[in-house]
Amino acid sequence: GGTWEELRTLEKIVIMQKGMGVSGTVVDSAGQPVPNAKVGLGRDYVNNDMIVKTDNEGKYRINNVEAGENLLTVFANQFAPDMRTITISRDLEPVDFKLKPGHKVIFKVVDPDGKPIPGVGIAADTWRNCRALMSMASRGSTDAEGMWTWEHAPADEVQSDMFCRGYISVRGQNFAPQEEPHVITMPRALKVSGTVFDAESGERLKQFQVIEGLRFKGNDRDYWQRH
Numbered sequence: 001g002g003t004w005e006e007l008r009t010l011e012k013i014v015i016m017q018k019g020m021g022v023s024g025t026v027v028d029s030a031g032q033p034v035p036n037a038k039v040g041l042g043r044d045y046v047n048n049d050m051i052v053k054t055d056n057e058g059k060y061r062i063n064n065v066e067a068g069e070n071l072l073t074v075f076a077n078q079f080a081p082d083m084r085t086i087t088i089s090r091d092l093e094p095v096d097f098k099l100k101p102g103h104k105v106i107f108k109v110v111d112p113d114g115k116p117i118p119g120v121g122i123a124a125d126t127w128r129n130c131r132a133l134m135s136m137a138s139r140g141s142t143d144a145e146g147m148w149t150w151e152h153a154p155a156d157e158v159q160s161d162m163f164c165r166g167y168i169s170v171r172g173q174n175f176a177p178q179e180e181p182h183v184i185t186m187p188r189a190l191k192v193s194g195t196v197f198d199a200e201s202g203e204r205l206k207q208f209q210v211i212e213g214l215r216f217k218g219n220d221r222d223y224w225q226r227h
Helices: 004-008 132-136
Strands: 020-027 038-041 051-053 059-065 068-075 082-088 103-110 121-126 147-153 158-163 170-175 182-185
Touching (some): 020 038, 038 059, 038 132, 051 059, 121 147, 121 170
Antiparallel strands (some): 020 059, 038 051, 068 082, 103 147, 121 158
């Protein structure tokens, strides 16, 4: 804020309020501390500066946060993740978590002919309308049989994404723990071809560059994939 004159004359004063903190302890179902658990604060993507790890006593603390309602997510290997809505204030009590054992979600990825696809990347995307697990959960890759098991899933559904070069990505499908593998068929990637001409002479151009881009639903902006 401030007017141009206030900024030019250095008369604009900005007062920064001291950030607040969120702290607590993460333990297992037996009450034993869970070290190296990730604790993240955020409603959508969780920035790295809002993700901390628990110490050997299962304790954590996130500093420099704003007051108001927010989401706190916990993820640790071998455990089911947990999530809680909290209201941050200067008198906030410790937010403790007791994690339950993780559930298994088995993926089997095949091509349109039913043959397994190795090397498919699989990642959690959205859970309970929040994308915190995308930043915090471990990712996997299918083996030679097209199989991968997520050992640390919650009991309810998680939207997950699958991607592999040469195939069309499968995104936003819901998967929940079950005894049988979830079988996912990935379509082969489409191919686009054409010729580039000089607009004035009509001659074919021998050298040019093609850049792929993305446009997401509800967004008119183009995101060019220049890498």
